Amino acid sequence: MKLYESETVELKEIYTSDLKKEIVAFANTYGGTIYIGVQDSGHIIGVDNADFVMQQISNSIRDSVRPDVSMFVNIGLLQEDKKFFIKVTVSQGTKKPYYLSDKGLKPTGVYVRSGTTSAPASEDAIRMMIKMADGDSFEENRSLVQELTFNKLEEELQKRDLEFTEVQMKNLGILSPDDIYTNMGLLVSDQCKHSIKFAVFQGIDKLVFRDRKEFTGSLFTQLTDAYRTIDFYNGTKATFHDLFRTDERDYPEDAVREALLNAIVHRDYSFSGSTFINLYSDRLEMISLGGLVSGLSLEAAMLGASQPRNEKLAALFYRMKLIEAYGTGISKIISCYKGLTVQPKFENVEGAFRVVLPNIHAKVLSAEEQKYLPVLRLFEKQKEITRSDVEEALGSGTTHAINILKEMLDKDLIRKVGNGRLTRYVQK
Known part of the structure; x- marks a missing residue:
């Protein structure tokens, strides 16, 4: 019996802990076979204490590879010329990418077969494998970052007397059924990769910056920080009716809140860019990536029709009473400007959605x-x-x-x- 290394065959003289890397690579590619007790030349030298080595392999697969790949691996014992050697057959997995649990979903932990070697997969290749295995739902796809904390989310849940257990994490879509953090988990974690960029301009165009900030962290941190900053710049004008004084903000607070929530909950997070908030002397703009979901027109959205892009995120915000009902955000913004000479604007183009809230105290020039x-x-x-x-x-x-x-x-x-x-x- 003569064996040769190839794209689907790996030869090992002895068992080492690196074997799990080869198993990951085969499971992520087209499957393959690993022979232990065989030299690179193909000469069978056998292994000592084969039963113990087979147990080591089984334990390593169970403890060191995620998701569980054991159902795609078969470990068998072969004999030739009174020498025992081990055959590990790895089938192509259905839950790619498989990765080393101590390295995570990144190139140092994800391997693919390239010729006769196992090589780290690129981040683009990892994303493609996730999309092919998990589907097109960004929220449900496995997160590339698995070292996540949820301090802000736990704080917000505690304020509302809501539990945050492992069972709840799975119900909310933060954890997958096989205990892997999803992109939904990444969005609400303290390590969220997306951000909101806020800019204040002097006047009605972008010629002169007055201030700029970037809000990062959990989406709940970004929501809190962005709202507080807008509130700081949201001027107040006092008006008098007889002896009664009324304080009125430049931008209705409920309109700001709804526009900000819409920008956070409904944007397309498969884009890596930031959400933009621009404050001018006469208007406040919020620009979120993705536009309306396919098939939903701006006219339909303004009538109250709703199709959340991020259903799990929207459900969490609803459960936390940050949004009252789906499809009411735009109508609430419009109602805040009822009877005023200036009105909000909504623009939907391919790849982006913009809400413009006019400053109700800004002087509007006629033609x-x-x-x-x-x-x-x-x-x-x-x-x-x-x-x-x-x-x-x-x-x-x-x-x-x-x-x-x-x-x-x-x-x-x-x-x-x-x-x-x-x-x-x-x-x-």
Whole structure:
């Protein structure tokens, strides 16, 4: 009997703990056979204490490889010329990728067969194997990161008197039935790879940054941090009706909350990019990746139709009473602006969804008043302006600049400070 190494045959003189790497590689590729007690030349030298070695192999497979690959492995004892050697037959597994439990779902733990050697799989190859084995549901796919903690999630659950046991983790989809963390688990873990990027701009475009932040960690941490930061920048205007004072925020708090929850719960997390929140002087924008799920139009969504992309995540937020019912977010945002002159906007394009909340206290220029924009943009770089600044911005003479400034004063767009040569103008 002559044996040769190939893509599906591996020869080993003796048993070593590295054998599990070969088993993982065969299970992740097309299967194969490992002979123990056979030299690279194909010469059979046999093994001592074959029963003990077979038990070592069985224990190693059970303890060191995830998911359980034992049902795809057969260990047999062969004899030739009074020499005993071991044959380990590995079938192609159905729950790829298989990996070394102490290394995890990463190239150092996942191997594939390449020629006559077992090589680390690339991250792209690992993702492809997960998708082929687990299907297209991002939430249910196994996470590439398995070293996860859930401090923030446990804290939020405790506030609501909800349990967080292993059984609950499986019910919520955080753990798979074979005790492997899913992408759902990754999203709500403290190690979540996605983030929210927040930017504050001076004025109505992106010319001048005032502030920028990035929120990371569990989606619940990101939700809390993003809401608090928006709330910090959400100005308050006091109005009086007779003797009664009413404080009104620039952006209705319920609208901000619903838009933020929608951006977190319904975005497509198979994209690695961040969710964006942009705050301008006249509007708050939230841009989430993925757009509406296929088959759901913007018109249908505005009528209240709902098809959650992340069903398990939406169910968890619902259970934690962060969302009241599916499909109500957009209608709640619209109701917050009922009776106002400005209205929210919703835009769905391929790959992204944008919600625009207008600042209810921002001055909205009419078509006729658009001519004042060059002057108003001066305030994005300086607090006060002069007549000569206006002349330069408009490219006009003194008379035209004086007339424009007078019109803007009459329309209550600016305020005059000082007199004579010390005259300055500030934005209202």
